[in-house]
Amino acid sequence: MTIMDRPGGGTTPATAPAEGQPASSPPAGPPATPAPPGAPSGMTFESLAVVGVIFGVFAMVVAVFAVGLAARAADQANEAARDGAAVASAGDPGAGVTTSEVSLVDFAIEPADLVVGADSVLQVSNDGAVEHNLAVDGVASDMFDPGGSGELDLSGLEPGTYTMICEVAGHEAAGMTGTIVIE
């Protein structure tokens, strides 16, 4: 530290920290913590700068993390709203509704979340442009051409939650999957 070799006094340039005299007028910026006697104030300022950079990086990490959390919360809210709408449109199984309509499109099953009563028979229609079918736990409908429709009798299934898919190769992976609850 050659700065320590310089004699203290009034000839110190304005940009250099004053040495050898009480810090009666500290430089602008964050108030420096009291430096040990004899320690050059330039070193304290340097340390403060490092601490500032560390805090800055930390703040950015926290901000990125917070944005991610907010985005995920929004996704979950959307999903919950969609689930609620699907269940509502499927009718009230408790009221004896045992038939529900399912639409097959390219490439989705609508609604993707369905609640039906026991012994239900689904009315399945292919509203897509290619061949589709509907299968629930191995119970499968016929293959339907575009515009075709038919039934899927679920009366052989116990109450529970099942995954429903289209069995055409690749269609499940393309998005033709959903959940059906048999009450």
Ligand SMILES: [Cu+2]
């Ligand atoms: Cu399909």
